[in-house]
Amino acid sequence: MTPGARQPEPAGLDPAAGLVAFLFPGAGHMMRGQTRRGVYIAIGVLGLFLGGLLIGGLTVVDRKSPRLETRLSFYGQMFVGPVAIGADFVHQARFKGWDAQSRTRREALPGETIRNGNIEVATEGQRPPMRRSLGKMNEIGVLYALVAGMINFIAILDALFPTLRRQERDRVTTSGAIDAVLSGGGAKA
């Protein structure tokens, strides 16, 4: 390395912050006293994940999807934490029913409904509990949720291996209205 080149900053290890960061996006940084960073991470990650659900519906989080891309994407989405795992659990438990003909659990199609956990023919005016997203809406929704998981993976690593000097810098440099609100009147990180 040439003289004067930037050295990597020393990093620590904080397993508790890493675990908390996995349990809720941004919480690892908040736990380490970097509240403002944590709030921004939470808004970014949850905005992406909930945006994906809003765009593509619950279909975008499905670890047992008939589509290979959606099935594989779940393993990336999982890094959003219990929010993503819970969304998949609700999808499997509440919005899929047992199809006696194919002997599989699947979503109800138009003209069908789910009654007592079984897929049955819908009566007049009934619709399936959820509509599957198709085409671009599905692809974009899956992408949003997947990117949320990948970005949170970076945030988890950052909380797990924190840059030791950053906390001190944040304390010195942050100021302004957002900091005042987040820190309850004071201007700290």
Place this chain on the structure above:
Amino acid sequence: MSLLASIPFVDPLNLHAQWFLLLVPLALFVSMAYKAVRLPTLAGYWRQVGIMSTQIVVGMAMLGLVLYMLTQWILPMVLPMPGT
């Protein structure tokens, strides 16, 4: 359940004609989370978020334009398809 009812976060949105606009919130949220992790200090955070969001949106638009030109103009000139 009504045939017309649409449940947010369960049923999909019908934005098939405006799908490309969804790049803007994607870029914004990615930039927010990434810059919160990456910046050494949070001074100038929103400016950095704005720059990165713009870079993503402009970059994707340019990539789309290049691919459009490649598939619609350049490839048909280099490799004319039968019947076109």
